[in-house]
Amino acid sequence: MFSHIDKQLDELTKQLPEGGEGYLTADQAEFLWAFIRLTRPKIVAETGFNAGHSACVIMRAMETYGGGVLLSYDIGQHDVMQKGAEIVKSRYENFHLVQGDTKQTLATSLALTLSSNNDATLDLAIVDGGHDVETARHDLMVLESVLKPGGYLWLDDFENANCIAVGVNLVGREFAASRKHCLRFRTSDNRGMMIYQKGF
Numbered sequence: 001m002f003s004h005i006d007k008q009l010d011e012l013t014k015q016l017p018e019g020g021e022g023y024l025t026a027d028q029a030e031f032l033w034a035f036i037r038l039t040r041p042k043i044v045a046e047t048g049f050n051a052g053h054s055a056c057v058i059m060r061a062m063e064t065y066g067g068g069v070l071l072s073y074d075i076g077q078h079d080v081m082q083k084g085a086e087i088v089k090s091r092y093e094n095f096h097l098v099q100g101d102t103k104q105t106l107a108t109s110l111a112l113t114l115s116s117n118n119d120a121t122l123d124l125a126i127v128d129g130g131h132d133v134e135t136a137r138h139d140l141m142v143l144e145s146v147l148k149p150g151g152y153l154w155l156d157d158f159e160n161a162n163c164i165a166v167g168v169n170l171v172g173r174e175f176a177a178s179r180k181h182c183l184r185f186r187t188s189d190n191r192g193m194m195i196y197q198k199g200f
């Protein structure tokens, strides 16, 4: 499915279990791959691991320029999470999965990681966990608060034309209304996301 992007990525993602919730389309994967390769983050956080498709794109894209760290968060409501995490972890030692509700885990875990090293900065954060208003708003606000100036915050599933996430749309509109530097993108298969750059 991802052979048009990278052979190793394709082989890796073929090992992941099927199912759970949501999926990463080939166009979305290509967009994420290109964005990572263009902006070259060293530390990335994502809420919503599911079976690990986006995590593989992120880890493999970072590997092409020397590697980086991914902190991934998931409540574990789908069986595929554990198996997927084992596969990603067996290839990438800098991949970390934090299991639990992000409303309880995200702030403390990020603070711990980012304060453990003076040079550590959160360069890119992706919100793709709970799509309800409370969780999406919480995740956006917490991630923005620790994002480095100039870093990017990606709200996945924002204004998807063929897979409508009402909570994400409401929170994204609210967020963009009080901030500059928010852009909406749509892949050619109609999957949407908002990307915000924190002021610098």
Ligand SMILES: C[S@@+](CC[C@H](N)C(=O)[O-])C[C@H]1O[C@@H](n2cnc3c(N)ncnc32)[C@H](O)[C@@H]1O
Binding pocket: 020, 021, 022, 023, 024, 047, 048, 049, 050, 051, 052, 053, 054, 055, 073, 074, 075, 076, 077, 078, 100, 101, 102, 103, 128, 129, 130, 131, 135
């Ligand atoms: C759309 S899926 C993520 C898709 C994933 N990024 C991928 O590439 O396949 C959303 C995930 O968020 C998780 N989730 C839902 N509510 C959550 C919460 N409150 N805290 C953490 N994870 C949550 C679900 O278990 C699910 O795996």
